[in-house]
Each structure stands twice: as structure tokens, then as C-alpha cells.
Amino acid sequence: xxxxxxxxxxxxxxxxxxxxxxxxxxxxxxxxxxxxxxxxxxxxxxxxxxxxxxxxxxxxxxxxxxxxxxxxxxxxxxxxxxxxxxxxxxxxxxxxxxxxxxxxxxxxxxxxxxxxxxxxxxxxxxxxxxxxxxxxxxxxxxxxxxxxxxxxxxxxxxxxxxxxxxxxxxxxxxxxxxxxxxxxxxxxxxxxxxxxxxxxxxxxxxxxxxxxxxxxxxxxxxxxxxxxxxxxxxxxxxxxxxxxxxxxxxxxxxxxxxxxxxxxxxxxxxxxxxxxxxx
Numbered sequence: 001x002x003x004x005x006x007x008x009x010x011x012x013x014x015x016x017x018x019x020x021x022x023x024x025x026x027x028x029x030x031x032x033x034x035x036x037x038x039x040x041x042x043x044x045x046x047x048x049x050x051x052x053x054x055x056x057x058x059x060x061x062x063x064x065x066x067x068x069x070x071x072x073x074x075x076x077x078x079x080x081x082x083x084x085x086x087x088x089x090x091x092x093x094x095x096x097x098x099x100x101x102x103x104x105x106x107x108x109x110x111x112x113x114x115x116x117x118x119x120x121x122x123x124x125x126x127x128x129x130x131x132x133x134x135x136x137x138x139x140x141x142x143x144x145x146x147x148x149x150x151x152x153x154x155x156x157x158x159x160x161x162x163x164x165x166x167x168x169x170x171x172x173x174x175x176x177x178x179x180x181x182x183x184x185x186x187x188x189x190x191x192x193x194x195x196x197x198x199x200x201x202x203x204x205x206x207x208x209x210x211x212x213x214x215x216x217x218x219x220x221x222x223x224x225x226x227x228x229x230x231x232x233x234x235x236x237x238x239x240x241x242x243x244x245x246x247x248x249x250x251x252x253x254x255x256x257x258x259x260x261x262x263x264x265x266x267x268x269x270x271x272x273x274x275x276x277x278x279x
Contacts, residue, residue: 003018004018005018014177015045019042019043020040020042022039022040044067044068047065049062049063058129058130059128062135062175065124070115072090073116076090092118093111094110095110096109098232109227111225113143114146117143117144118142118144119142121139121140125137131167131170131172132165133182134162135162151223152223155214156214157225159211160208166203169199169200169201171188190242199241200240202237203237205236207232208231209232210231212228212229213225226260226262232255248275251269251270254269
């Protein structure tokens with residue numbers, strides 16, 4: 001893959017931008033009924049600003065934006081007869097897996113949209129004070145259709161989340177200006193209950209909503225996109241016995257709507273425990 005870009009930061013800002021090109025050797029990984037010509041080119045960029053930074057009280061304000069713009073989607077040509085080229089399209093797919101990812105299942109997907117270009121853009125914000133942190137992002141997705149038929153319009157979608165956490169034992173999630181993000185809490189003392197040290201404990205909550213449906217009631221079938229609508233409530237308890245280990249206990253309530261077709265709805269709940277080791 002061709003990648004050219006930069007990353008930089010100052011006392012009150014951080015920014016990055018990259019141009020990405022085709023992936024070498026990908027032809028052997030793709031479906032044999034397709035031949036692939038012109039590769040995908042895209043630009044990805046992010047800018048963040050932190051007008052307030054106070055390491056002593058952990059009072060921090062973060063504002064930012066990001067964009068991924070596909071200048072030229074990957075070309076795909078179907079072969080209906082051996083050696084004979086079929087229809088050439090430029091498919092763009094918006095999709096996402098569930099937030100608890102234990103396998104490769106994907107509920108949300110628009111399927112391939114024949115497009116001349118596409119983008120995903122977002123605004124981000126965060127605020128912290130002491131052991132408390134709240135952050136969120138809002139995203140917009142759009143694809144310009146390639147040679148659409150009469151009555152077929154270019155779709156747009158959206159998604160957002162907000163989440164917050166509070167470290168019960170008083171440690172901070174410190175802000176790192178170099179990458180414009182918050183770090184994990186570092187326990188004041190490693191877990192050692194015999195000496196009255198119990199590591200760091202954190203409670204957290206999150207709500208996210210993603211809508212990949214578009215013009216479901218359109219009179220033109222080709223104009224409709226049933227990518228699905230997903231809404232997730234999450235509550236969690238995190239335990240940091242030291243700077244290497246993290247244990248996560250989470251409960252999720254997930255609601256799904258219009259998955260692949262109007263009225264194809266579902267709902268499920270999960271309880272999970274995960275372990276993370278930092279090297």
C-alpha cells in the first residue's frame with residue numbers, strides 16, 4: 001500500500017494527514033469472478049485542538065475533526081463469460097461489526113454502492129476534570145453514485161456516540177498532546193491487598209447510534225439502502241491492578257432495525273469479561 005503523509009503537534013494542537021494508494025498483491029485475495037483494475041486512492045486527515053490543559057487538576061478540553069475521503073474507489077469488473085469483461089463498477093461499502101467483537105459477524109452493511117467518490121467525516125470533543133472524563137463523536141457518511149438511473153439519489157448516513165468514565169480510586173486519565181487522546185489510568189499503587197493497595201477501579205457508560213438506512217420508502221427500489229440501524233447501551237467496570245493488566249466487565253443492550261430489509265429487527269444483550277495485557 002502506498003502511504004505518504006505527516007504527523008505533527010504543538011503546545012495546543014495536533015494534526016495528521018495521509019494519502020493512501022493501492023494495496024500490492026491484493027488481486028489474489030479477492031473473489032475470482034472479478035478482475036480489478038484501477039486501485040483506490042484516498043486521503044485521511046485529523047486535526048485536534050486543546051485550548052485548556054492543566055495536568056495538576058486534569059482539567060482538559062479537547063476539540064477536533066477528522067475526514068476520510070475516497071478520491072477514486074477500487075474498480076471492479078465482473079466476468080460473465082471466461083475472458084469476456086462484464087460490467088465495471090466502483091463499489092463503496094459502509095459497514096461495522098458489533099462493539100463486542102467475538103467473531104466476524106456484521107449486522108450493519110450497505111452492500112456495495114457504485115460510486116465516483118465517498119467520504120466519512122466526524123467532529124469530536126472531550127472534557128475531563130480530575131477522575132471524570134466524558135467524550136463523544138458525531139460522524140457523517142456519503143457516497144456520490146456513479147451514473148445513477150432516474151430517481152436514484154446519492155445516499156448519506158450518520159452515527160454518533162457519547163461515553164463517560166469515573167475512576168473511583170482517584171487516579172486520572174491523563175491527556176497526551178502528542179496523539180490528542182487520553183491515556184489509561186495508572187494505579188497509585190499496584191494491587192497488593194495485604195498492604196491495603198487495590199489498584200485502580202473505574203466505572204464507565206456509553207451510548208452509540210449508527211444509521212445506515214437511506215430512503216427506505218422510496219418508490220425507486222434502487223434508491224433504497226437497508227444498511228441497518230444499531231443502538232447500543234453499555235455499562236462497565238474496569239479494574240487496573242497495575243500498569244500492565246486491565247480487566248473489563250461489560251453489559252450491553254443492543255437494538256437492531258431494518259437489517260438488510262425493512263422490518264427485519266432484532267435485540268440482544270451481552271455480559272462479557274475481557275483481559276488486556278500491555279507490553
